[in-house]
Amino acid sequence: MDRLCIYASDVFIILVAAIAIAFRIQTAGTAEPFDAYPKLITGALILLAIGCLIQTRFSQGLTKKESSFTQVLKFVALIAGIAIYILAISKIGYFVSSTLYLLTMFHLKRYGNADEFLETKPIVADSLISLAIVTSIAVVFKFALNLVFPESWLF
Amino acid sequence: MTLRKFYRLLITFCAFALLVLAVKPFTDESSLEDSYPIKPIKIIVPFKPGGGSDRIARVLDMFTKEEFGSSFIFVYKPGGGGHLGLRFLANSKPDGYMLGTYNTPDLVLGRMTGLARYEMDDLVLLGQIAFDANVFAASHDSRFSNMKGFLDEARQRPGKLRLGIAQPKGGNHLATLALIDEQKVDVSLVIFAGGTELASAVLGKQVDVGIGGLAPFLGSMDQTKFLAVTGSKRLQKIPRIQTMIEQGIPMNSGTGRVLMAPAGVKAFQLERLKNGLKNIFDNPDFQTELRKIGNEPAWLDGNQVTEYLRDFQTQAQHLLEKTGLN
Amino acid sequence: MESLLSGFSDIFDPQTLLIMSLAIVGGIVVGTLPGLSSVMAISLMLPIAYAFGPVMGLSMLGAIYTAALYGGANSAILLNTPGTPSSLPTAFDGFPLTRQGKAYRALYAALFASVIGGLFGTLVLIAAFEPLANLSLKFGPPEFFCLACLGLCAVAAISEGQVLRGLLSACLGLLIALIGQDPVSGDVRFTFGVYPLISGIEVIPALLGLFSLSQAMNILEATGSHIAPYKAEANLFGKLARKFRQSWSILLRSSIVGSIIGILPGAGGAIASIIAYNEARRTSKDPGLFGKGAVEGVIASEAANNAQVSSSLVPMMGLGIPGNVNAAVIMGALMSFGIQPGMGLLSNSSDIAYAFMASLVVSNFLLLGIGFYMVKLTARVLLIPSNYLGPGVIALCIVGAYAATYDIYGVWVMFGTGLLGYIMLRVGIPIGPLALGLVLGPIAEKGLAQSLQMAESETSLLSFILSRPISLVLIILCIAALFAALLVEKKTRLAETRRKELQDG
Numbered sequence: 001m002d003r004l005c006i007y008a009s010d011v012f013i014i015l016v017a018a019i020a021i022a023f024r025i026q027t028a029g030t031a032e033p034f035d036a037y038p039k040l041i042t043g044a045l046i047l048l049a050i051g052c053l054i055q056t057r058f059s060q061g062l063t064k065k066e067s068s069f070t071q072v073l074k075f076v077a078l079i080a081g082i083a084i085y086i087l088a089i090s091k092i093g094y095f096v097s098s099t100l101y102l103l104t105m106f107h108l109k110r111y112g113n114a115d116e117f118l119e120t121k122p123i124v125a126d127s128l129i130s131l132a133i134v135t136s137i138a139v140v141f142k143f144a145l146n147l148v149f150p151e152s153w154l155f
Numbered sequence: 156m157t158l159r160k161f162y163r164l165l166i167t168f169c170a171f172a173l174l175v176l177a178v179k180p181f182t183d184e185s186s187l188e189d190s191y192p193i194k195p196i197k198i199i200v201p202f203k204p205g206g207g208s209d210r211i212a213r214v215l216d217m218f219t220k221e222e223f224g225s226s227f228i229f230v231y232k233p234g235g236g237g238h239l240g241l242r243f244l245a246n247s248k249p250d251g252y253m254l255g256t257y258n259t260p261d262l263v264l265g266r267m268t269g270l271a272r273y274e275m276d277d278l279v280l281l282g283q284i285a286f287d288a289n290v291f292a293a294s295h296d297s298r299f300s301n302m303k304g305f306l307d308e309a310r311q312r313p314g315k316l317r318l319g320i321a322q323p324k325g326g327n328h329l330a331t332l333a334l335i336d337e338q339k340v341d342v343s344l345v346i347f348a349g350g351t352e353l354a355s356a357v358l359g360k361q362v363d364v365g366i367g368g369l370a371p372f373l374g375s376m377d378q379t380k381f382l383a384v385t386g387s388k389r390l391q392k393i394p395r396i397q398t399m400i401e402q403g404i405p406m407n408s409g410t411g412r413v414l415m416a417p418a419g420v421k422a423f424q425l426e427r428l429k430n431g432l433k434n435i436f437d438n439p440d441f442q443t444e445l446r447k448i449g450n451e452p453a454w455l456d457g458n459q460v461t462e463y464l465r466d467f468q469t470q471a472q473h474l475l476e477k478t479g480l481n
Numbered sequence: 482m483e484s485l486l487s488g489f490s491d492i493f494d495p496q497t498l499l500i501m502s503l504a505i506v507g508g509i510v511v512g513t514l515p516g517l518s519s520v521m522a523i524s525l526m527l528p529i530a531y532a533f534g535p536v537m538g539l540s541m542l543g544a545i546y547t548a549a550l551y552g553g554a555n556s557a558i559l560l561n562t563p564g565t566p567s568s569l570p571t572a573f574d575g576f577p578l579t580r581q582g583k584a585y586r587a588l589y590a591a592l593f594a595s596v597i598g599g600l601f602g603t604l605v606l607i608a609a610f611e612p613l614a615n616l617s618l619k620f621g622p623p624e625f626f627c628l629a630c631l632g633l634c635a636v637a638a639i640s641e642g643q644v645l646r647g648l649l650s651a652c653l654g655l656l657i658a659l660i661g662q663d664p665v666s667g668d669v670r671f672t673f674g675v676y677p678l679i680s681g682i683e684v685i686p687a688l689l690g691l692f693s694l695s696q697a698m699n700i701l702e703a704t705g706s707h708i709a710p711y712k713a714e715a716n717l718f719g720k721l722a723r724k725f726r727q728s729w730s731i732l733l734r735s736s737i738v739g740s741i742i743g744i745l746p747g748a749g750g751a752i753a754s755i756i757a758y759n760e761a762r763r764t765s766k767d768p769g770l771f772g773k774g775a776v777e778g779v780i781a782s783e784a785a786n787n788a789q790v791s792s793s794l795v796p797m798m799g800l801g802i803p804g805n806v807n808a809a810v811i812m813g814a815l816m817s818f819g820i821q822p823g824m825g826l827l828s829n830s831s832d833i834a835y836a837f838m839a840s841l842v843v844s845n846f847l848l849l850g851i852g853f854y855m856v857k858l859t860a861r862v863l864l865i866p867s868n869y870l871g872p873g874v875i876a877l878c879i880v881g882a883y884a885a886t887y888d889i890y891g892v893w894v895m896f897g898t899g900l901l902g903y904i905m906l907r908v909g910i911p912i913g914p915l916a917l918g919l920v921l922g923p924i925a926e927k928g929l930a931q932s933l934q935m936a937e938s939e940t941s942l943l944s945f946i947l948s949r950p951i952s953l954v955l956i957i958l959c960i961a962a963l964f965a966a967l968l969v970e971k972k973t974r975l976a977e978t979r980r981k982e983l984q985d986g
Binding site (some may be wrong): 027032071076082 | 521526623645646648649652653655656663665666668670671694700701868869870873874875876877879880884887889892893896899900904905907908909910916925926929930933934942
């Protein structure tokens with residue numbers, strides 16, 4: 001190995017090993033024989049992590065994928081969007097949040113086209129589709145299957 | 156963003172808000188006195204479907220349409236030995252449309268063993284509909300004929316005999332630990348995650364004796380040898396099997412099935428629920444159906460259960476510290 | 482034999498057949514929708530089953546069970562989301578096939594394999610459920626631990642070329658499965674103060690997150706207009722018929738694996754399908770194709786998981802001990818009809834018992850017919866543009882995740898595992914083994930803890946293990962599986978070089 005590169009997989013594997021060590025420390029107070037299995041698993045995980053790290057040093061053919069800043073940003077935005085959606089579900093209620101989320105996501109895809117974004121026809125089309133999806137979910141799951149849905153302030 | 160687009164965005168949200176306001180009245184519940192219950196009541200079963208609690212609740216459900224106007228809606232929420240589901244019940248809106256079922260004395264053990272994150276005051280007990288003593292069971296070709304024999308041999312060969320327990324940190328577990336402590340025997344305990352697992356282990360001779368409910372053994376009675384019953388009187392289905400007390404061993408435990416509602420339910424709704432439950436219980440068909448699935452009908456009203464639990468709690472506190480279950 | 486035939490005649494009345502057909506349709510839909518399980522559907526239909534009476538009611542429940550286990554293949558193939566843990570290996574090859582435009586091939590292969598496996602399992606049930614139930618009792622905690630290990634060895638074996646990473650992923654799954662209550666002692670651990678974690682990382686929200694959500698995120702990020710091309714293949718059935726003829730040994734082996742593992746109470750369908758998948762891969766001439774779109778993988782996985790359906794009813798019918806939650810609910814239905822499953826079943830209620838078993842056979846045939854037409858419908862999912870499919874799948878998965886736990890916590894679990902799955906995909910660590918580790922973890926842990934408790938009554942751990950022949954056999958199989966994995970690697974490299982020679986020469 002001529003250069004010491006750190007790949008993203010290394011970061012991930014080191015994190016996993018750290019979590020395994022944290023779990024291992026927590027097992028300290030458990031009575032026998034219930035500590036056998038957790039110790040086995042955490043130990044194996046740490047060994048495997050070391051093994052994987054060593055393997056990466058000697059393997060060829062690992063491509064370095066370049067991620068541009070905009071890609072990362074887009075990804076973070078997507079994750080944040082989903083997280084906000086789930087928060088909305090717990091605070092507002094499933095059906096309202098889902099309709100809003102679907103509508104937003106469908107419409108944001110049109111962001112590039114100036115003659116489609118926030119124009120009457122596309123907005124109406126997207127709204128109708130999101131309403132249709134949410135209504136069918138409501139009919140199938142809530143009314144036919146009687147599943148419980150999160151409700152708080154609204155539905 | 157141009158102004159026109161901004162207006163369109165605004166209009167969309169207003170239209171949406173109007174739509175929500177229009178639909179909202181249909182989603183609100185009303186709890187008028189004379190029409191309660193106007194919609195189906197949900198019942199939380201804090202175990203996996205198909206288990207003992209589920210079966211008992213299903214038997215109850217056969218009569219709810221007649222009594223309350225519509226069948227129950229079943230909500231399964233297993234976890235934490237059942238206490239996760241009870242926490243869900245305790246935290247739910249006390250609108251009179253959500254009930255839960257669980258066992259005694261495990262109900263009070265939750266807080267004491269650290270498994271529960273709700274207070275007993277967050278729940279209101281509606282009543283007990285069944286009470287089942289546990290059984291000590293072994294494989295049909297076991298060399299033991301009763302528990303006295305098992306305990307005697309255990310004293311002679313410490314640690315060589317295996318005793319299986321059906322559920323960790325429940326009333327059963329505690330009672331067994333108390334027995335072992337009181338009888339001063341040394342057995343190897345093997346803990347299983349439920350009555351059916353215990354039954355397979357007993358039948359498969361993975362353990363010498365197991366303690367659990369009778370119901371999982373009903374399908375294999377000729378392959379099972381029952382050594383004792385843990386209650387104060389013998390069980391109908393196995394009338395020749397002695398109780399522990401008859402064998403000279405002090406042990407009186409069993410599992411009661413209770414129904415609960417979250418605290419805060421209006422008085423008239425509680426009244427209706429309690430009366431309805433008692434009505435169903437008094438129905439002889441209900442009692443027959445309950446016996447069909449291997450459980451014994453036994454009624455206690457909410458206050459009586461609370462009293463029983465309070466007594467149990469005082470006794471158990473000392474025992475828990477001794478056995479280290481808390 | 483005559484009782485079986487009379488059982489069939491009980492089933493063959495138009496009303497029962499109609500109810501069963503509707504149940505099959507419902508079952509396929511439930512199985513296809515990610516997050517909905519057959520248990521949900523069966524327990525929902527219980528009151529209706531009571532109203533119909535024993536023969537019709539039980540036939541309906543059996544039909545739902547059969548169809549739902551098949552339905553899981555649809556979402557595994559089209560959306561890379563296994564509908565149930567047992568359909569996990571189906572996604573390994575099913576989704577690549579979809580990507581290559583061969584979705585129809587995968588879907589029909591899954592259907593035919595499911596039906597064949599299901600019929601095999603049902604025959605096993607009918608022929609020998611009483612002796613087999615007693616045999617299943619011989620599996621105790623040590624055997625279950627070794628079985629879980631065998632499942633994990635199979636997982637390692639299929640992570641071709643990156644065995645260490647596959648094992649790491651599986652171990653991570655086992656670690657995550659530790660969170661919550663110890664299944665034996667009841668102690669709460671690794672929750673780090675978050676109370677809802679007491680029930681652990683539940684399988685359904687985790688599967689939804691790992692596969693469905695990460696896939697949806699992929700779809701949202703991707704620039705393609707659809708997730709995969711929607712193409713009809715020419716002479717599809719001719720090619721499939723040839724493939725099935727060639728794979729008869731895979732079908733047989735997978736059905737046997739599924740039937741055997743299904744009998745063991747608590748083992749679960751995931752172990753069956755992964756071992757069957759591994760076996761198919763091991764015996765194939767070019768193992769390298771597995772994971773990239775080998776129909777044999779789909780066939781193996783689906784045959785095993787449907788064979789497991791009927792055989793999971795064996796301990797329930799033979800001893801009154803349900804092997805999984807589905808069997809437990811069906812047993813509840815049987816008991817409320819006054820039928821006590823177990824030792825006396827054939828002497829006391831043979832007519833209903835045989836009618837039920839006959840209905841399982843008929844269900845498989847109905848599944849063949851109805852499934853055939855529904856494949857065309859479900860495949861049309863591919864026609865939905867990704868823009869609409871991505872967010873729609875997310876909204877749908879949330880329903881499933883919430884329904885599994887009745888707590889918004891389940892949705893957060895899905896979110897967390899979704900993020901984890903996405904990161905792992907980007908970083909190059911396979912997520913299949915993690916899912917299997919999550920499913921097998923509790924079985925392995927229970928097995929080990931209970932075995933150690935049992936061993937306390939023996940003189941030493943070694944003498945305990947030596948006294949259990951089945952465990953020894955399983956341990957040998959584990960070692961064999963790992964060795965076989967090395968041999969398979971060699972086979973793959975040979976096939977690789979042969980292919981290169983053909984290309985160059």
